[in-house]
Amino acid sequence: MIDRSSDLSQPVDALNESEQLKARSRYLRGGIAEGLQDPLTGAVPGDDPLLMKFHGIYQQDDRDRRADRRRRHLEPIYQFMVRMRIPGGVLDKHQWWGIAELSRRYAERGIRITTRQTVQLHGVRKPHLRALMQGLRDIGLDTIAACGDDSRGVVCGTNPFLSRAHHRVAELARVTSDRLIPKTGAYPEIWYRESAPATRSEEPVYGELYLPRKFKVGYAIPPVNDIDVYGQDLGLIAVIDNGELRGFNVCVGGGMGQLDSREDSYPRLAEEIGFIDAEEAPAFSETVMTIQRDFGDRKDRHRARFKYTLDRLGLDWFLDELAHRRGRDLEPARPRRFEHNGDRLGWQQGDDGLWHATLYIESGRLDDALRGQISGLLEQYGGRLRMTTNQNLQLTHIETHELEQLQWRLEDLGLAWRLTPDTQAAHTLSCVALPTCGLAMAEAERYTPRLLDVFQRLKGQYGLADVPITLRLTGCPNGCARPYLGEIALTGRAPGLYNLYLGGSFHGDRLARLYAGNVNEERFLELLAPLLERFAEGRDNGEHFGDFLVRRGLLDDTPVALTSF
Numbered sequence: 001m002i003d004r005s006s007d008l009s010q011p012v013d014a015l016n017e018s019e020q021l022k023a024r025s026r027y028l029r030g031g032i033a034e035g036l037q038d039p040l041t042g043a044v045p046g047d048d049p050l051l052m053k054f055h056g057i058y059q060q061d062d063r064d065r066r067a068d069r070r071r072r073h074l075e076p077i078y079q080f081m082v083r084m085r086i087p088g089g090v091l092d093k094h095q096w097w098g099i100a101e102l103s104r105r106y107a108e109r110g111i112r113i114t115t116r117q118t119v120q121l122h123g124v125r126k127p128h129l130r131a132l133m134q135g136l137r138d139i140g141l142d143t144i145a146a147c148g149d150d151s152r153g154v155v156c157g158t159n160p161f162l163s164r165a166h167h168r169v170a171e172l173a174r175v176t177s178d179r180l181i182p183k184t185g186a187y188p189e190i191w192y193r194e195s196a197p198a199t200r201s202e203e204p205v206y207g208e209l210y211l212p213r214k215f216k217v218g219y220a221i222p223p224v225n226d227i228d229v230y231g232q233d234l235g236l237i238a239v240i241d242n243g244e245l246r247g248f249n250v251c252v253g254g255g256m257g258q259l260d261s262r263e264d265s266y267p268r269l270a271e272e273i274g275f276i277d278a279e280e281a282p283a284f285s286e287t288v289m290t291i292q293r294d295f296g297d298r299k300d301r302h303r304a305r306f307k308y309t310l311d312r313l314g315l316d317w318f319l320d321e322l323a324h325r326r327g328r329d330l331e332p333a334r335p336r337r338f339e340h341n342g343d344r345l346g347w348q349q350g351d352d353g354l355w356h357a358t359l360y361i362e363s364g365r366l367d368d369a370l371r372g373q374i375s376g377l378l379e380q381y382g383g384r385l386r387m388t389t390n391q392n393l394q395l396t397h398i399e400t401h402e403l404e405q406l407q408w409r410l411e412d413l414g415l416a417w418r419l420t421p422d423t424q425a426a427h428t429l430s431c432v433a434l435p436t437c438g439l440a441m442a443e444a445e446r447y448t449p450r451l452l453d454v455f456q457r458l459k460g461q462y463g464l465a466d467v468p469i470t471l472r473l474t475g476c477p478n479g480c481a482r483p484y485l486g487e488i489a490l491t492g493r494a495p496g497l498y499n500l501y502l503g504g505s506f507h508g509d510r511l512a513r514l515y516a517g518n519v520n521e522e523r524f525l526e527l528l529a530p531l532l533e534r535f536a537e538g539r540d541n542g543e544h545f546g547d548f549l550v551r552r553g554l555l556d557d558t559p560v561a562l563t564s565f
């Protein structure tokens with residue numbers, strides 16, 4: 001018999017440590033303000049780093065220098081990662097210039113575009129945090145709930161400036177983000193020194209325990225599944241008919257994260273459960289989120305994501321609960337078709353005649369030089385800038401008469417190749433990993449150039465250099481580059497060793513499966529070579545690698561050698 005009672009009916013001390021911390025925190029205040037003042041350490045003491053995540057800030061240390069510091073009996077080089085909340089990823093040029101200046105002044109590793117189309121700044125030191133947060137406020141940005149047990153940045157796929165319907169979807173994503181944002185006065189109080197009393201009504205939706213775990217909402221616009229909609233806790237797939245937005249197919253329960261140490265953890269594809277009218281989307285998102293708020297596991301944090309709530313209580317139970325809260329059943333899902341889950345790089349023209357250029361950015365990292373070049377381009381051309389969920393950058397709103405000149409300028413600056421990069425690079429995603437990510441077990445972003453080089457050479461041997469294959473690389477199994485939705489994925493196990501996953505679909509609607517454990521680069525190439533050879537010889541016209549492996553049964557009984565560390 002399934003226990004369907006809510007953990008919220010239990011006393012807080014029966015819940016896990018994180019729940020108790022939230023309950024004690026006075027709506028995310030904790031001792032953060034005091035910890036920022038302590039000049040004796042670069043860290044924020046006690047449990048406050050956990051609370052700071054809700055404010056979009058991660059305490060980290062420079063892992064490249066960790067051992068050396070330990071040997072010298074010195075404190076680690078504490079530094080902070082600050083993640084902005086930018087629903088839909090759109091910035092105006094002033095905001096970009098503002099971020100560029102703040103990153104130059106306070107951050108050590110340039111600008112990092114993330115797989116949820118926002119910006120992270122790494123290497124910020126404690127004494128600079130407040131100034132940075134106030135600088136962001138001055139350009140109309142914040143970091144609230146960019147991390148933590150709350151609704152994370154709402155993503156919206158495909159350039160919103162392509163048509164009226166695209167624009168409407170992006171607008172709904174923004175409204176959803178605003179609606180789901182935590183309301184605590186702790187944020188302005190700590191970062192802007194604007195005091196607000198702590199009251200019980202501070203969080204009318206979340207309450208003092210917030211959510212059991214992060215909750216991710218994303219809007220996709222077919223035929224492009226750039227956001228990997230089946231990896232979201234709640235995915236909304238736009239149904240556009242004759243240029244009009246009719247509503248959304250909704251899918252629930254996607255997620256990537258898993259732990260090597262927990263066999264009962266797994267990535268999961270979201271299931272498509274029905275259709276809703278367009279206008280309902282923000283309220284619908286809140287309804288789904290509050291079901292997870294009320295029924296998510298608050299005792300076992302590793303089973304607290306919405307995907308596990310659904311598997312524990314059952315989809316039928318969820319649909320009943322949803323119908324009860326909405327007052328009606330869902331309409332049946334409408335037909336939809338995805339073609340791929342990457343970005344369309346290069347030039348695209350919107351219905352209004354304006355042009356948009358999507359530039360490839362390897363692993364989303366902009367160093368000082370590239371940051372300066374983009375800032376310069378924005379001064380001369382384009383109205384806005386947009387980040388994609390594949391870590392790329394769009395310059396938007398280019399007039400037709402500016403096109404030729406901008407193309408020359410991109411060539412002058414050595415940036416034109418970014419419009420038409422190498423096929424494999426354009427289909428590769430990698431997470432941050434070392435040296436900043438505290439959970440990384442292997443390299444990802446820093447290993448990407450070499451991996452691309454060797455893999456591209458291997459593909460070339462079989463005449464496949466121009467065949468797109470989605471490749472995802474992460475430094476651990478948590479899945480920040482959505483590896484289990486790639487056709488090929490490597491997830492870090494230890495320095496230089498990865499688990500190899502194969503067979504995800506090019507559309508992002510089938511999970512890859514574990515093919516081999518603990519492979520190094522040599523073994524990776526050895527394992528891929530015969531598969532690529534068979535693919536080159538036997539693929540149907542236009543067939544993708546993942547589909548081929550599945551169709552030919554090449555993943556059916558693969559020996560999996562896993563060693564635990």
Ligand code: SRM
Nearest residue numbers: 114115116118255256257430431432436437438478479480
């Ligand atoms: Fe992530 C944790 C980076 C997208 C699943 N993720 C982390 C942390 C904060 C490490 C930590 O907890 O100490 C990483 C910070 C590294 C650093 O130094 O910057 C981190 N995640 C990222 C980013 C920057 C990867 C990137 O290279 O772009 C992405 C930031 C997104 C954003 O702007 O909000 C990022 N993370 C994702 C995604 C992809 C997505 O959402 O589309 C996933 C998989 C989807 C999902 O949530 O299931 C993802 N991150 C995780 C998990 C596993 C969660 C789970 O359910 O088990 C963790 C670990 C955790 O939460 O305990 C994690």
Ligand code: SF4
Nearest residue numbers: 431437440475476480
């Ligand atoms: Fe860090 Fe792992 Fe996420 Fe990569 S996948 S950023 S290593 S938590």
